[in-house]
Amino acid sequence: MKILCAVKRVVDYNVKIRVKTDQSGVETSNVKFSMNPFDEIAVEEAVRLKEAGTATEIVVVSIGPAQAQETLRTALAMGADRAILVQTDVETQPLAVAKVLKALVEKEAPGLVILGKQAIDDDCNQTGQMLAALLGWGQGTFASKVVPADGKVTVTREIDGGLETVELALPAVVTADLRLNEPRYASLPNIMKAKKKPLETVTPDSLGVDVTPRLTTLKVTEPAKRKAGVKVADVAALVDKLKNEARVI
Amino acid sequence: MANILVIAEHDNAALKPATLNAVTAAGKIGGDIHILVAGKGAQAAADAAAKVAGVAKVLLADDAAYEHQLPEDVAPLVVSLAKSGYGHVLAGATSMGKNLLPRVAALLDVAAISDITGVASADTFERPIYAGNAIATVQSSDAVKIITVRTTAFETAAAEGGSAAVETVAGAGAASLSRFVSAELTKSERPELTAARVVVSGGRGMQSGENFPLLEALADKLGAAVGASRAAVDAGFVPNDYQVGQTGKIVAPELYIAVGISGAIQHLAGMKDSKVIVAINKDEEAPIFQVADYGLVADLFKAVPELTAELDKR
Ligand SMILES: Cc1cc2nc3c(=O)[nH]c(=O)nc-3n(C[C@H](O)[C@H](O)[C@H](O)COP(=O)(O)OP(=O)(O)OC[C@H]3O[C@@H](n4cnc5c(N)ncnc54)[C@H](O)[C@@H]3O)c2cc1C
Ligand SMILES: Nc1ncnc2c1ncn2[C@@H]1O[C@H](COP(=O)(O)O)[C@@H](O)[C@H]1O
Numbered sequence: 001m002k003i004l005c006a007v008k009r010v011v012d013y014n015v016k017i018r019v020k021t022d023q024s025g026v027e028t029s030n031v032k033f034s035m036n037p038f039d040e041i042a043v044e045e046a047v048r049l050k051e052a053g054t055a056t057e058i059v060v061v062s063i064g065p066a067q068a069q070e071t072l073r074t075a076l077a078m079g080a081d082r083a084i085l086v087q088t089d090v091e092t093q094p095l096a097v098a099k100v101l102k103a104l105v106e107k108e109a110p111g112l113v114i115l116g117k118q119a120i121d122d123d124c125n126q127t128g129q130m131l132a133a134l135l136g137w138g139q140g141t142f143a144s145k146v147v148p149a150d151g152k153v154t155v156t157r158e159i160d161g162g163l164e165t166v167e168l169a170l171p172a173v174v175t176a177d178l179r180l181n182e183p184r185y186a187s188l189p190n191i192m193k194a195k196k197k198p199l200e201t202v203t204p205d206s207l208g209v210d211v212t213p214r215l216t217t218l219k220v221t222e223p224a225k226r227k228a229g230v231k232v233a234d235v236a237a238l239v240d241k242l243k244n245e246a247r248v249i
Numbered sequence: 250m251a252n253i254l255v256i257a258e259h260d261n262a263a264l265k266p267a268t269l270n271a272v273t274a275a276g277k278i279g280g281d282i283h284i285l286v287a288g289k290g291a292q293a294a295a296d297a298a299a300k301v302a303g304v305a306k307v308l309l310a311d312d313a314a315y316e317h318q319l320p321e322d323v324a325p326l327v328v329s330l331a332k333s334g335y336g337h338v339l340a341g342a343t344s345m346g347k348n349l350l351p352r353v354a355a356l357l358d359v360a361a362i363s364d365i366t367g368v369a370s371a372d373t374f375e376r377p378i379y380a381g382n383a384i385a386t387v388q389s390s391d392a393v394k395i396i397t398v399r400t401t402a403f404e405t406a407a408a409e410g411g412s413a414a415v416e417t418v419a420g421a422g423a424a425s426l427s428r429f430v431s432a433e434l435t436k437s438e439r440p441e442l443t444a445a446r447v448v449v450s451g452g453r454g455m456q457s458g459e460n461f462p463l464l465e466a467l468a469d470k471l472g473a474a475v476g477a478s479r480a481a482v483d484a485g486f487v488p489n490d491y492q493v494g495q496t497g498k499i500v501a502p503e504l505y506i507a508v509g510i511s512g513a514i515q516h517l518a519g520m521k522d523s524k525v526i527v528a529i530n531k532d533e534e535a536p537i538f539q540v541a542d543y544g545l546v547a548d549l550f551k552a553v554p555e556l557t558a559e560l561d562k563r
Binding site for chain 1: 430527560
């Protein structure tokens with residue numbers, strides 16, 4: 001079974017982002033970028049399925065600027081076999097990404113597509129569900145366990161009340177949640193090897209997909225700031241404040 | 250003005266509160282509000298929906314295929330309803346809403362707008378991005394707007410006072426792409442995390458799951474729900490549904506007590522709209538103190554039992 005994984009290049013999760021003063025967006029120059037953390041989990045799962053003999057080939061895809069090649073190389077260093085960059089400089093919105101991925105799925109015919117549950121920049125949590133819809137496939141979102149067998153995949157999902165397990169016909173789309181696995185760090189030899197693995201660059205046009213954003217961002221502003229509070233000396237002082245100042249107990 | 254369809258979240262018997270937050274958001278958009286209850290043997294949930302203040306009509310799709318409300322089965326139903334003349338489709342930004350609505354949007358070839366925290370007009374919405382460190386105002390020109398609603402940003406609509414008619418709609422049948430196998434739901438006598446007036450959360454500083462009863466004793470004194478940081482969930486101290494944060498649950502209680510939690514931005518994203526924040530941490534430099542109204546620099550193993558005892562004295 002071939003597995004396709006989608007990996008997004010995002011501002012690193014450790015960066016404290018700043019909103020631009022002209023309210024056009026967030027500052028992204030001179031900022032560290034990395035692979036979306038959920039996508040590392042997605043790639044790790046694919047690599048483990050290959051190591052277990054379930055998967056035969058792992059193709060990783062990123063839609064974004066030329067620099068997304070670095071993100072793809074990271075995925076190759078983790079153990080993916082082949083990469084496709086769908087190069088574009090426009091802001092990629094989930095519906096457009098889903099359409100690009102659908103076009104690639106039709107070419108590559110994977111048995112399973114694994115995405116992250118959420119990109120930590122736009123916080124949309126949409127793309128996997130949209131891709132599954134466009135393909136007419138089942139979706140195992142927010143997965144904490146993925147077991148493919150006999151033309152089906154059993155997915156345990158992290159839901160608001162606890163866990164839910166569903167069984168999907170393959171091919172299917174899975175989106176990775178935090179507890180699915182702990183992604184490996186690529187070793188130096190694997191990073192070197194990854195440089196020689198195939199990385200193909202195509203454009204959305206060549207796939208016949210229009211990636212023009214559907215939603216217009218009118219402005220981006222800073223959230224209301226919390227006022228710094230006070231330190232209290234001991235538990236008695238805390239209880240006094242909560243009772244008599246904040247009046248919440 | 251086109252009508253608004255709110256997708257009910259329910260367990261076939263009762264409505265989940267997220268539905269009521271979505272109704273309030275719908276009220277800010279303007280237009281008649283209809284609620285869809287898709288379920289199996291869900292008459293009771295539909296009757297509850299009909300009593301919600303401000304609701305004009307309830308659509309009940311009762312079909313064996315909707316027992317577990319799998320998105321593969323429910324999405325085609327919502328799509329056909331949306332095409333019959335709704336301008337907006339809303340649901341709470343819960344694991345159910347987030348699972349379903351993007352699927353609906355893609356089938357309609359429109360964008361989905363996740364986790365809105367504000368309604369500027371019928372086509373313009375505010376939503377947090379980058380773990381809530383920025384707020385984007387986005388405008389949609391799509392014919393149908395597909396929206397999930399951050400529940401903490403909108404009050405719950407009154408559950409009583411309405412008297413909408415319940416209309417039966419035919420189900421679209423099973424898509425046969427997915428099958429429900431089982432659910433392992435966390436049982437608790439305490440209030441639900443996202444609806445609690447007080448939340449007590451523990452982090453890696455708790456050291457193990459065996460120490461969580463310390464927090465539970467405090468929570469019970471306060472009628473509070475218990476939450477956790479990702480680190481505490483990853484370490485297996487508590488179940489996944491306790492996680493508060495960017496990629497867990499969003500809470501905004503009257504009082505949030507963070508115990509042994511450092512205050513990473515991903516955690517703050519889930520609780521910084523709480524009215525009053527208390528932090529108990531032994532590291533006075535911990536970032537959690539930058540958002541805490543009241544900070545106590547102390548060893549939690551000493552401070553938490555003391556706090557529980559102090560509350561006893563009242
Ligand atoms: C993609 C992604 C998504 C994430 N999503 C979330 C999310 O939704 N929610 C979330 O919480 N995190 C999330 N995180 C993780 C986040 O970055 C932090 O790693 C996590 O919040 C840290 O948890 P913590 O504060 O419990 O642990 P730590 O950062 O290890 O802090 C433990 C704290 O306990 C204190 N402490 C230790 N012992 C004691 C004691 N005896 N008494 C008092 N204090 C003590 C320490 O001083 C320290 O401040 C996410 C990360 C990523 C990459
Ligand atoms: N530009 C992109 N390139 C590759 N994958 C993407 C892109 N955007 C989103 N994805 C995938 O879709 C998931 C969910 O993203 P989102 O719906 O934007 O939160 C991510 O974790 C990725 O796996």
